[in-house]
Amino acid sequence: MNITEYLSEEIRPLRLKDDVKKAQKVFKSYPITHFPVIENNMLLGNFAEEDIQTIENKEDELVMYNHLLNSFFADEKATVLELLKIFADNDSNIIPILNDKKEYIGYLDLRDVLDVFSSSPFMIEEGETLIVEKLQNDFSMSEITQIVESNGGKLLGLYISEKTGEFVQITVKVISDEINEIMQTFRRYDYKIVSMHENDIYLEDLKNRSDYLQKYLEM
Incomplete structure (x- = not known):
């Protein structure tokens, strides 16, 4: 500017x-x-x-x-x-x-x-916004970038959006057709996905298992 x-x-x-x-x-x-x-x-x-x-x-x-x-x-x-x-x-x-x-x-x-x-590429480019959380001493911007790009994603920007005690939340905006792969990789690196995503396979799997357990307990 x-x-x-x-x-x-x-x-x-x-x-x-x-x-x-x-x-x-x-x-x-x-x-x-x-x-x-x-x-x-x-x-x-x-x-x-x-x-x-x-x-x-x-x-x-x-x-x-x-x-x-x-x-x-x-x-x-x-x-x-x-x-x-x-x-x-x-x-x-x-x-x-x-x-x-x-x-x-x-x-x-x-x-x-x-x-x-509001007219910057970070704001106007179509993409998926993830909010991930990790211990402040354990995360790095380069690691987050590597996770996104290793899964074929394009990183539009990221910033620390919240700090609570020893944890930080990082808002990440990406362009990707494989957003689930990116989220799964974040989880493998011990990041918690804070934001909710409609097509999150991990959460859908947890829900299915929970439903199955509930039905089992009701038998």
């Missing part, structure tokens, strides 16, 4: 000499959670909408409330995943962007970044 293609300057950044009334008007006019404050093109921080709207004296200059500034931003070379983490960590729907001189050059809207992510 080339961030500069999605930079917005629709709203002019605030300055500490601006009054509270101006800041409140910005937040009422646009559906934003935060907005940057700059001085001489340098980012000072971001005011949160919920903080600004609670200030009663609208004539006060923002400098009186600089203790409310939140410090977060992204570099113009940040990746989509880095941006999504900053959005999530700060519960914000915009991120101010700085160039290599640490100068403010605009902001990114969460909707634009989500649009880019």
